[in-house]
Amino acid sequence: MSVTHLTAPGERVDSEPVTLxxxxxxxxxxxxxxxxxxxxxxxxxxxxxxxxxxxxxxxxxxxxxxxxxxxxxxxxxxxxxxxxxxxxxxxxxxxxxxxxxxxxxxxxxxxxxxxxxxxxxxxxxxxxxxVATVPFVYRFHPMVRELRARLAAGEAGTVATVTGSYLQDWLSRPTDDDWRVDSGLGGASRAFGDIGSHWADLFEFVTGDRITRLSARTAVVHERGTQQVPPTEDLAALLFTTAAGTVGTLVVSQVAAGRKNRLHLEISGTDASFAFDQEDPERLWAGRRAGGQVLLRDPATLHPSAARYVRLPAGHAQGYQDCFDAFVADTYAAIRGEAPAGLPTFADGLRTVRVTDAVLSSAAGDGEWVEVTP
Amino acid sequence: MSVTHLTAPGERVDSEPVTLxxxxxxxxxxxxxxxxxxxxxxxxxxxxxxxxxxxxxxxxxxxxxxxxxxxxxxxxxxxxxxxxxxxxxxxxxxxxxxxxxxxxxxxxxxxxxxxxxxxxxxxxxxxxxxVATVPFVYRFHPMVRELRARLAAGEAGTVATVTGSYLQDWLSRPTDDDWRVDSGLGGASRAFGDIGSHWADLFEFVTGDRITRLSARTAVVHERGTQQVPPTEDLAALLFTTAAGTVGTLVVSQVAAGRKNRLHLEISGTDASFAFDQEDPERLWAGRRAGGQVLLRDPATLHPSAARYVRLPAGHAQGYQDCFDAFVADTYAAIRGEAPAGLPTFADGLRTVRVTDAVLSSAAGDGEWVEVTP
Amino acid sequence: MSVTHLTAPGERVDSEPVTLxxxxxxxxxxxxxxxxxxxxxxxxxxxxxxxxxxxxxxxxxxxxxxxxxxxxxxxxxxxxxxxxxxxxxxxxxxxxxxxxxxxxxxxxxxxxxxxxxxxxxxxxxxxxxxVATVPFVYRFHPMVRELRARLAAGEAGTVATVTGSYLQDWLSRPTDDDWRVDSGLGGASRAFGDIGSHWADLFEFVTGDRITRLSARTAVVHERGTQQVPPTEDLAALLFTTAAGTVGTLVVSQVAAGRKNRLHLEISGTDASFAFDQEDPERLWAGRRAGGQVLLRDPATLHPSAARYVRLPAGHAQGYQDCFDAFVADTYAAIRGEAPAGLPTFADGLRTVRVTDAVLSSAAGDGEWVEVTP
Amino acid sequence: MSVTHLTAPGERVDSEPVTLxxxxxxxxxxxxxxxxxxxxxxxxxxxxxxxxxxxxxxxxxxxxxxxxxxxxxxxxxxxxxxxxxxxxxxxxxxxxxxxxxxxxxxxxxxxxxxxxxxxxxxxxxxxxxxVATVPFVYRFHPMVRELRARLAAGEAGTVATVTGSYLQDWLSRPTDDDWRVDSGLGGASRAFGDIGSHWADLFEFVTGDRITRLSARTAVVHERGTQQVPPTEDLAALLFTTAAGTVGTLVVSQVAAGRKNRLHLEISGTDASFAFDQEDPERLWAGRRAGGQVLLRDPATLHPSAARYVRLPAGHAQGYQDCFDAFVADTYAAIRGEAPAGLPTFADGLRTVRVTDAVLSSAAGDGEWVEVTP
Ligand SMILES: NC(=O)c1ccc[n+]([C@@H]2O[C@H](COP(=O)([O-])OP(=O)(O)OC[C@H]3O[C@@H](n4cnc5c(N)ncnc54)[C@H](O)[C@@H]3O)[C@@H](O)[C@H]2O)c1
Ligand SMILES: NC(=O)c1ccc[n+]([C@@H]2O[C@H](COP(=O)([O-])OP(=O)(O)OC[C@H]3O[C@@H](n4cnc5c(N)ncnc54)[C@H](O)[C@@H]3O)[C@@H](O)[C@H]2O)c1
Ligand SMILES: NC(=O)c1ccc[n+]([C@@H]2O[C@H](COP(=O)([O-])OP(=O)(O)OC[C@H]3O[C@@H](n4cnc5c(N)ncnc54)[C@H](O)[C@@H]3O)[C@@H](O)[C@H]2O)c1
Ligand SMILES: NC(=O)c1ccc[n+]([C@@H]2O[C@H](COP(=O)([O-])OP(=O)(O)OC[C@H]3O[C@@H](n4cnc5c(N)ncnc54)[C@H](O)[C@@H]3O)[C@@H](O)[C@H]2O)c1
Missing domain, CATH: 3.40.50.720 (NAD(P)-binding Rossmann-like Domain)
Structure with missing residues (x-):
């Protein structure tokens, strides 16, 4: 293989970008x-x-x-x-x-x-x-960056609790099947590895915090054709604590009728709380003692780190492909030597594998508390 | 005291009701x-x-x-x-x-x-x-009864997970204080005893299920004037399993800025899921693989056990006092010898004290799993 | 009849209130x-x-x-x-x-x-x-008073447009019938007289403005058993202008499947806009260039004129009966000699009859513009 | 110019598509x-x-x-x-x-x-x-096609009323300006020509109906630097009737604080009603007497004519660019000789110019009723 025409990461280039x-x-x-x-x-x-x-x-x-x-x-x-x-x-x-x-x-x-x-x-x-990246693409929704900027600025006060869920229903019936069900192809963890990993990455990304200890339960609801022994979990639920002292819960399920791809998180602080729903990514709820705000993806009001991912005026919805495109564009920018903030790397990929590993090992021990390797 | 003119519970009366x-x-x-x-x-x-x-x-x-x-x-x-x-x-x-x-x-x-x-x-x-009752009054919202009737009829299929929260912000600042903060008046548990108990009762009431084991974490976020040693918790979070095999989470907090009295529960089944929000009690979300419904408090469509608590036509909001009134009316009906379904008794009061006790003891053991006495 | 023991309106009383x-x-x-x-x-x-x-x-x-x-x-x-x-x-x-x-x-x-x-x-x-009052009771929702106070304070800037609707479905089928259908009992106007009148009163109440000219269309969708000749309208729609120069629209229908009692109004100003939905009366949406707020019925933040109608803490829903009770309490307070603000009197009742009359006469003239007598 | 290598519209091609x-x-x-x-x-x-x-x-x-x-x-x-x-x-x-x-x-x-x-x-x-098309791109949201399919199938029963609005706030301040304000560049109609035209096209597209008569009011709220004499309207409001007998209202404004690009329509039928909001294009509300449904953009449940525009699984939001892309793809398919349904052509462009013309002429006559040329 000949990747000779590219600069190393970090090295700046002045000439026209070479087509990757x-x-x-x-x-x-x-x-x-x-x-x-x-x-x-x-x-x-x-x-x-x-x-x-x-x-x-x-x-x-x-x-x-x-x-x-x-x-x-x-x-x-x-x-x-x-x-x-x-x-x-x-x-x-x-x-x-x-x-x-x-x-x-x-x-x-x-x-x-x-x-x-x-x-x-x-x-x-x-x-x-x-450059080695992993598509934790929800990081690229502008309102996710807005949330991250606001939390970094301390707007929430003490982040006391987080309530999370990631719910889908495409495997809600016993006849639903997929290669992910087969641990030989999908890995030992299914629901958590597949979608819980997204939630964990997003939570740690927006807060800059780390899940340090957790107790988890998993369950298999349906026997399925390609299920192996031991079967992969249909759902997982967690109680966890973080380095910063936040206490959180997370429910992950692929058998939750009526929910398609609902990654939801509500971060409750003493000064402000925030809620984000991946299925409604153009809005961010911000609650304060005096009432709630619905923040819109409006370039006129977003933090620069969020406005960076705005492609269209307010009220012209950006969607999943837009955040995916932004992730790939940032990956390629890194290849060209730039250093875009918030790029999910193999280090982040490893991090969620560690969280997944902790979930499985806690669940195997009937929910015993386990430390997550930082 | 002379309570001679009243019939014993269970005894039916034909005459005009005596004024209590x-x-x-x-x-x-x-x-x-x-x-x-x-x-x-x-x-x-x-x-x-x-x-x-x-x-x-x-x-x-x-x-x-x-x-x-x-x-x-x-x-x-x-x-x-x-x-x-x-x-x-x-x-x-x-x-x-x-x-x-x-x-x-x-x-x-x-x-x-x-x-x-x-x-x-x-x-x-x-x-x-x-007759000895405890005002777990959220049971008296018509849409709660509707939820209960639908779950009892098996509409949800296997109830796999439940995601819960009860969030308030009236104690979000260090200067906020109340007699509930003082364990001598409020008891050893504050956030859980005060509002978590409502959630636990509601969950068990609508599902007919029982929380059997739990792991809990609590935290004290602010020092307050009337706080004793040990201080009462500002928040509690739980992971639990039930007799029926459901896995659930619950976050309870009185320091969650922007939430006033938000008791929320989402029950995720393999056939249908349901979400109820106490601050929006006239609606019940019902999700199925083919889409979601927003069920309204409409006497024309409610289950009889829910329609019983309808006082006003659809679209004319009933509120908190209406469900409180219904609770008291049912208590008095029981005193007159009737047997209204779903009346929360001292047995139910004891039940939530047991759950609270389990929460405190798990939290004292750093989240160790404890059994809840049935 | 002997109403001798009561003071005239306006006369203050010091003694204990006489039971009416x-x-x-x-x-x-x-x-x-x-x-x-x-x-x-x-x-x-x-x-x-x-x-x-x-x-x-x-x-x-x-x-x-x-x-x-x-x-x-x-x-x-x-x-x-x-x-x-x-x-x-x-x-x-x-x-x-x-x-x-x-x-x-x-x-x-x-x-x-x-x-x-x-x-x-x-x-x-x-x-x-x-004291002679008419139950335009929606005036007594605290969030309606909040809206009124904010508009009176000029928060909206120039109120440029208003978009209104009042939709019900209890007459959506041809077999649905009621005494209101019979013009001999219900009057010549049905949909507008019955519910449009509420909308008109609410709009004029919150804005302090007056509908001055209007063009209206009405329609009869179903023949019904008790319908007379000419039949009463199933729906009415209006374009109107106001004394202050606002342009507005209103759709009133009793044949709108899926809507129970949905009185909705969105008042769009150059500085702020407000939306209120009678079926969700505990909230008021306030939009500004920089984003939207969801104002809650929270005594801690409401204008005094709105807080006056708060009976329960934030997050404990007040409903229709609560606003009805407040209307009657204020009527009786007026009888006792007090002067509660915003009491809907026979003058207000006459006002909406004038609007109704203008609607019918415009509709009879194929939507010709008519003046509304002030 | 040489456009020799292309087939005429309607003529089918078997060979590989030529790059346009x-x-x-x-x-x-x-x-x-x-x-x-x-x-x-x-x-x-x-x-x-x-x-x-x-x-x-x-x-x-x-x-x-x-x-x-x-x-x-x-x-x-x-x-x-x-x-x-x-x-x-x-x-x-x-x-x-x-x-x-x-x-x-x-x-x-x-x-x-x-x-x-x-x-x-x-x-x-x-x-x-x-092939000559006009980007009325909202037609290409899958949920718009779903709505169209359901109306065509008669699901709504008699469509009695429609309540519409298209609200923006980017010109809400007197200092806001743009070439659209200048009638020499933007045309005699601003708010209606710019965005009202989208609403009119969408309404006629989903219903297959035609606005036949209308009464309109327009207003100029701010003087602006590039404003000509006569100035272009900041807002327009309409009352209209259709060929099928529906009565409708529409408010169009570019000075409505808090709304970014909110094209909203609620079509109220005797059997079912539907509401669509362009800012939340992944959902369609469908109301029936027995309750409401929130239809999701789920390929598993959509009508084939809507599923055609699905690019991503349910819960992975499609946005504005996706519908724009679909419009251009369909235009090019037509150039290649296919006949995609619902392509907005110059005939549709002419149609909305006619509606705009009627709006201006009615407004010039103080809201007098005018016929819209079919
Ligand atoms: N980041 C995200 O948001 C996101 C979303 C969905 C899927 N994914 C991930 O993407 C991956 C693929 O998922 P998918 O939904 O596209 O699955 P898929 O089943 O649609 O596609 C997988 C493809 O890989 C092919 N394949 C299998 N073994 C191969 C091999 N050895 N060499 C080459 N090709 C091989 C299959 O034939 C198939 O075409 C998974 O790891 C999944 O976790 C990520
Ligand atoms: N079921 C519900 O939804 C709900 C809601 C709120 C409060 N509560 C419960 O109601 C109880 C009261 O709460 P509150 O909010 O009304 O508190 P509060 O402070 O408003 O009222 C308590 C009252 O009790 C009085 N009091 C104190 N000690 C007394 C004594 N020995 N004898 C007689 N009166 C005494 C106080 O003077 C005060 O007036 C608490 O136990 C609380 O948990 C239940
Ligand atoms: N303010 C509001 O929000 C609101 C809401 C609903 C109804 N209303 C109004 O209330 C009035 C009653 O409506 P309703 O829904 O209660 O109707 P309803 O049919 O339930 O009750 C009307 C009652 O009046 C009785 N009645 C008829 N003629 C009478 C007479 N001559 N003397 C005494 N009683 C007579 C009937 O037997 C019936 O019991 C209507 O004018 C209606 O517009 C107002
Ligand atoms: N379909 C939709 O949803 C939609 C959305 C926005 C705008 N539009 C329409 O798109 C058109 C452009 O709007 P915009 O928002 O892109 O405006 P814009 O001001 O951003 O762009 C217009 C461009 O045209 C250029 N221009 C002006 N005169 C020209 C000429 N004679 N020859 C070549 N270029 C010239 C200008 O320099 C400018 O770059 C308008 O007609 C508008 O109505 C449609």
Whole structure:
């Protein structure tokens, strides 16, 4: 692989940006979203691979890549890509990411970074001289940045409690199935690894705080066709404390009828409280003793760190793809040597693997309290 | 005391209802609410007592009673009351309730029933041949009954998780103070005993389920003037499991800026989910895989057990006093020998004292899991 | 009739308030609501009449009156009432109110004050030395008073537009019927007279402005059993201008599926806008260029003129009956010689009859613009 | 200009789609949005022009075009574009569109299609053998299509009333100014032409109905620097009737503090009502006598004509750019010979110019009723 034309991270460039050459591994739902965002960020999607050599061309077509490759090795060896986007089932993330880093590529690796703590630790260590990011994309909603800026400014006073949930219903019926259900592909944790990890990242990102101890319960509600032994959890619920002394709860479920992708968090401080709902990302509720405000994504009033992610005037809704695009654009900016704030890296990916690990180990011990490695 | 003209509970009466004679102990905020509800239920508020003999007349005026009495003993001994409403600070509930029962009166005793488990147990045992209720009045919102009826009918499928919170902000500042802060008056638990108890009762009431094990954390955020050693908690957060296998979380706080009296619960089932917000009690959200419904308090569509509490047509909001009135009316109906469903009795009062006790003992053990006595 | 023990309006009294003796004419839905509010205001409901002499006793029972009377004449002649509450079908309001005033009683007359402009004018003229009110009770929601206070203080800047609606669905099916459908009982205007009148009163009350010119359209959607020729309208829609130069619209319908009693108004000013929804009366939305606020009915933050109507702490919902009670209490306070602000009198009742008359006459002229008599 | 390689509309093609060559006239806010959507639809933005020859290169950079041209004539004469996107101030739309059509190009022309009725009529006539569309992009929100499908299926029963508003606040202060304020650039109608036109198109699109008669009022609230004589309106309000007999109201304002881009419509039928808010485009409220539903943009439950515009799973918000992209993609599909349903054409552009014309002429006649030419 030849990634010779790129500067190292941190090195500033004055000339016109070189068009990045992107390879996409895994051409499913996320593969398409990544490829689209890559193009919108000005990159060229040159290569794609599927799960089987005979589907190489189909994968290329699915994500709009110039060429399909029979496998990751071929893609890394001959496509001359600058960045590899890993959009495959979870268990494959670690080996593909390791190979991509070894080949000198920058890497965008889907969450969870790895299905095991050891691999995640290894990847975070290996990622040091390349840009290596994980799409915790909710960080890129302008109102999330606004929340982060306000908390950083101390607006909330003492953050006493946080009430969280991430609820979905696409697995609410026993007949619902997916590769995520199979621990061999999805990893030992399903609901928490898949979506709880997003919540944990978002909470720690907006508060700048760390979950330090937790007690967790998990449950399996349905037997499913591809379920292994032991089965992966349909839901997880946590009680936790943080480095700053906040006490929090979190309910994560993929069997909650009527909720599609509802990541919700309410941060309750003594001076102000804030509530954010990922399904309604253009608004942020801010409550004070004297009443509540509904803050809008209005460039005229947002903190600069939030206004940075505004693409459209107030009242013209930005959505999920917009925050995804911003994540990829920031990743590429980092590759070009810039240092955008709040980029979720492999270190962040490792962090949520640690939280997931703590959740599983607490749940295995009937909710016993466990420390989360910082 | 002479409560001779009343039938025992369970005994049906055909004649015109006798006008109940009511005594109110404690003429503060709740004393006035109870007295008003008593009058609306057709009773006569004949007696009131205050905290000091010299305020007897003022207490009578405050609640609109015919006469003020220097103390509970005098009221019980000479006022000829059928029912005593106990609306004083928590620590006084148990002795006053015991005395009232001993005097043969029916009793409405504010929550928490007692500040100690032993007293609560004694009261529940003593209450057997009198009507003895505790104002867990949120049970009397029609939409709460609707929720209960739907859960009883199995509409939710498997209730997998529940996400709860009860948030207030009236103690969010260090200068905020109240008798509840003083453990000598309010009891060892403040936030949980005061409002968490309502949530626990409501959850168990609508589901018919029981919290069996829990892990809890509490915290004291502010030092306050009347705070004792050990101080009472500003907040509590719980992870719990139930007899039916539901996993739940609950955050209770009196220092959550921007929330006034927000008791919220979202019950997530595999077939349907339901969310109720005490500050918006005329609506109930019902979510299903195919979308969400906002159920209204419309007599035309409610379950009979909910329609029973409808006083006004749809769109003419019922409020807190309406559910309080319904609670008192049902208590008096029970005194007249009827058996209204869902009346919160001393047994229910004892139950929440047990939950509170478990919360404090888990929190004292750094969140260790404790069993809740059924 | 002997109303000798009462002071004239305006005359202050120092002695204990005399218990008012109340007579209720019409013992249907509103008769019960009025009687309940009268009792809560400390009055005694001594008399009631029904539509037929043989239902006198039943009427008394229905509203909890001491005695039933065969007719209005008997009630006025012998019951010794201080105040008469008129809760009968619309066409009877004027003759009963005139008789009650003639008998020297204070009068609370349901809206519409009369079904004809001449009668309404006569009543307003006749009411001068008695307290004579019309239950435009939405004025008594604390958040309505808050809105009024803020508009009076100029917070909105120039009030440029108002968008209004009052939507119900209880007549949405052709088989739905009611005495209101019959113009002989309900009057020539149905939807507007019945509910549009409430909206018009509320708008003029909160703004202190006057609708001066309007263009209206009405429609009859269903033929119904008791419909007369010409039929009464199922809906009305208006474009109007005001004395202050505001331009507004209003849609009134009783055939709008899914809406129960939704009186909504959004007042859009150049500095601030406000939205109020009668079905969610504990909140008031206030929008400014920099974002929106949700103002809560919190005694700690309300304007004194609004806080006056607070009965319960923030977060303990007040409802329709609470505002009805406040209206009756203020009416009785006026009878006792006080001068509560914002009491809706026969002059206000006449005012909405004028607006209704203008609506019908514009609609009859295919929406031609008509002046509304001030 | 040579647009030789394209098929005529209606003619089906089997071969690979040829990459369309796009020219963008006007490189402001909309120019960028159009160019981005063009690229996402697979086209190449080859040309751009600015308002002045010396800004040609800057315009090209702003929209990412290959080359800047000094003027429209040069662009049409030498750039070899297949499609021209007109994104300039309103008064220039008609001449540029006419020139582009004359040059044989397909045209996407921003609304309003023209500032005069005669020009708009001419353009609609001239557009017959080219694809010529107007970005009434709100049509491309999936929930708008869902609403349209449900109304077409008769779900609402008789649509009796519609309550509409389109409120913004970016011109709420006297110091706010813009080229739209100047009638020479923006046209004689400002608020209505700019945003009322969107509402009118959306209403007629979802209902398939036609506004036939209307009475309108307009007002100028602030004097502004670029205001001409006569000034353009800050607001307009309408009462209207439709071919199907619906009665409706609409308030349009650009001086409504607190509202950013709030296009709202509530369609009230006898069987069901529907409400849509452009600022919350992922939801559609559907009310029925038995209660209300909140329909979500969930591919699993949407009508096929709505599901067609789903790009992301439920709960992953789509936004304004997504609907814009869909509009451009459909325009290009039409250029390739397909016939996507609901494409807003010059005929639709003409239609809203007619409505705007009627609004101005009614307002000039103090709200006199005018017919809208079909
Ligand atoms: N960041 C987010 O918000 C977000 C959202 C959804 C999914 N994800 C993550 O994205 C990843 C993919 O999820 P998805 O929803 O796109 O799943 P998907 O099933 O739609 O796509 C996975 C694709 O990977 C292919 N594949 C499997 N094994 C492969 C291999 N060895 N080499 C190449 N391709 C292979 C499959 O054929 C399939 O096309 C998962 O790790 C998931 O956790 C992240
Ligand atoms: N069920 C509910 O929803 C609800 C709501 C609020 C309060 N409460 C409960 O009601 C009780 C009273 O609370 P409150 O808010 O009315 O408090 P409060 O301070 O307003 O009133 C308490 C009153 O009791 C009087 N008092 C104190 N000691 C007394 C004594 N020995 N004898 C007679 N009177 C005495 C005080 O003078 C005061 O007037 C508490 O136990 C509280 O938990 C219940
Ligand atoms: N202010 C409000 O918010 C509000 C709300 C609802 C109704 N109203 C008004 O209240 C009035 C009554 O409405 P309602 O909903 O109670 O109707 P209803 O039909 O429930 O009650 C009307 C009652 O009047 C009785 N009646 C008829 N003719 C009579 C007569 N000549 N003498 C004595 N009684 C007679 C009927 O038997 C019936 O009991 C109407 O004018 C209506 O506009 C006002
Ligand atoms: N469909 C929608 O939802 C929507 C939304 C916003 C604006 N618009 C329409 O888009 C058009 C542009 O609005 P905008 O907000 O982008 O305005 P803008 O002021 O941001 O951009 C207009 C651009 O046109 C350029 N221009 C002016 N005269 C020109 C000429 N003769 N030739 C070439 N360029 C010229 C200006 O320099 C400017 O860059 C307007 O007609 C407006 O009504 C539509």
């Amino acid at each position: 050459r992107v390879g996409v591994v895994g051409a499913g739902f996320m593969g398409r979203v990544h490829a689209e965002a890559a193009r919108r960020a000005g990159a060229t999607v040159v290569a794609a691979t599927a799960s089987r050599p005979d589907r190489a061309a189909a994968a290329a077509r699915a994500v709009g890549a110039e060429r399909g490759y029979p496998g990751v090795a071929e893609l890394l060896g001959t496509a001359g890509v600058d960045v590899v986007h890993i959009c495959t089932p979870n268990a494959t993330h670690a080996p593909v990411a390791a190979a991509a880093l070894a080949a000198g590529a920058h890497v965008v690796c889907e969450k969870p970074l790895a299905t095991g703590l050891a691999e995640a630790t290894g990847l975070a260590a290996a990622a040091v001289d390349r | 004679r009511v005594g109110v102990v404690g003429a503060g905020f709740m004393g006035r609410v109870h007295a008003e509800a008593a009058r609306r239920a057709g009773a006569t508020v004949v007696a009131a007592t205050a905290s000091r003999p010299d305020r007897a007349a003022a207490a009578a005026r405050a609640v609109g009673a015919e006469r003020g009495y220097p103390g509970v003993a005098e009221l019980l001994g000479t006022a000829g009351v059928d029912v005593v409403h106990i609306c004083t600070p928590n620590a006084t509930h148990a002795p006053v309730a015991a005395a009232a029962l001993a005097a043969g009166a029916h009793v409405v005793c504010e929550k928490p029933l007692a500040t100690g488990l032993a007293e609560a147990t004694g009261l529940a045992a003593a209450a057997v041949d009198r | 003796r109340v007579g209720v004419v019409g013992a249907g839905f509103m008769g019960r609501v009025h009687a309940e509010a009268a009792r809560r205001a400390g009055a005694t409901v001594v008399a009631a009449t029904a539509s037929r002499p043989d239902r006198a006793a039943a009427a008394a029972r229905a509203v909890g009156a001491e005695r039933g009377y065969p007719g209005v004449a008997e009630l006025l002649g012998t019951a010794g009432v201080d105040v008469v509450h008129i809760c009968t079908p619309n066409a009877t309001h004027a003759p009963v109110a005139a008789a009650a005033l003639a008998a020297g009683a204070h009068v609370v007359c349901e809206k519409p004050l009369a079904t004809g402009l001449a009668e309404a004018t006569g009543l307003a003229a006749a009411a001068v030395d008695r | 060559r796009v020219g963008v006239v006007g490189a402001g806010f909309m120019g960028r949005v159009h160019a981005e959507a063009a690229r996402r639809a697979g086209a190449t933005v080859v040309a751009a022009t600015a308002s002045r020859p010396d800004r040609a290169a800057a315009a090209a950079r702003a929209v990412g075009a290959e080359r800047g041209y000094p003027g429209v004539a040069e662009l049409l004469g030498t750039a070899g574009v297949d499609v021209v996107h007109i994104c300039t101030p309103n008064a220039t739309h008609a001449p540029v569109a006419a020139a582009a059509l004359a040059a044989g190009a397909h045209v996407v022309c921003e609304k309003p299609l023209a500032t005069g009725l005669a020009e708009a009529t001419g353009l609609a006539a001239a557009a017959v053998d080219r």
